[in-house]
Amino acid sequence: MSAPFLEKISSNKSFEGELTKYKFKSAALGGLSANFNLFVPTNASNSNKVPVLVYLAGLTCTEDNGAQKGSFLGPASSQGIAILFPDTSPRGAGIEGEDADWDFGTGAGFYLNATNPKFSAHYNMYTHVALELPQVIEAAGIPIDWKRQSIFGHSMGGHGALTMYLSSPHKQYRSASAFSPVANSTKCPWGEKAFTGYLQGGVEEAKEKYDATELISKSKEPVHILVDFGTADNFYKQGQLLPENFLKAARDAGHDEFQVRVRSQEGYDHSYYFISTFASDHVHFHANFLKA
């Protein structure tokens, strides 16, 4: 089967590199049109394929939030690292109820593959991010070295980054980091709602593959994980994030502070002002593994 055609929507020079928005017809998302942004640093060429960081955004976001407000492009440019910004859900599937709430359906794909037949033709963000996007970008001849990938994200996207890293069967990603992640998704209202809707087996099915705390508690291999959350984050205060559960499970499973760092940042909230403050830290954290 031939790779889908990538249509360029826009392109902007930034920090000497190029941020390009593409769209294509996504098989993983049931044939719907999907957008993504890709930042490629200036040092990338066919004889110098560059490593890549995948950034997963949170609820209500698109491929633009991280690219426009994350402050990732400068550090990525100076480190010679590409950044891929996928969307957060399929768009326009036409499923009854998918636009009713901001925390479910459109803009809230939760980086899983749906097993509920109502959603399973379209809501396959796990396959879209882990398999489909690397394949279509590679087929388009863009000089990225897919053997050197790491993943990070915010909130629902932090959940996506941690769970995709920890559940990746072939160690697809070298490291993972997250800003204010939904870190114990089967124990918080956002996750309970998402899994009840998207998965035939509901929350119980999610424990196997889509809960970072469950996954780290069973993980025996060495890991490279950095998490930051803000103490003034209202979603943290409401019990949507539960980073302490993730940290405890990591320590109980034998992962020390060199493998899993969870940092509480005094006075910061859930916004991109918080993310951009620590953006450089996260890119440099990943550069250690992507350039090793």
Ligand SMILES: N[C@@H](CCC(=O)N[C@@H](CSC=O)C(=O)NCC(=O)O)C(=O)O
């Ligand atoms: N109901 C609000 C809240 C949406 C919101 O805060 N979204 C966060 C992610 S929350 C967890 O995944 C976000 O990143 N928003 C985008 C931004 O640019 O800040 C609403 O509908 O706006």
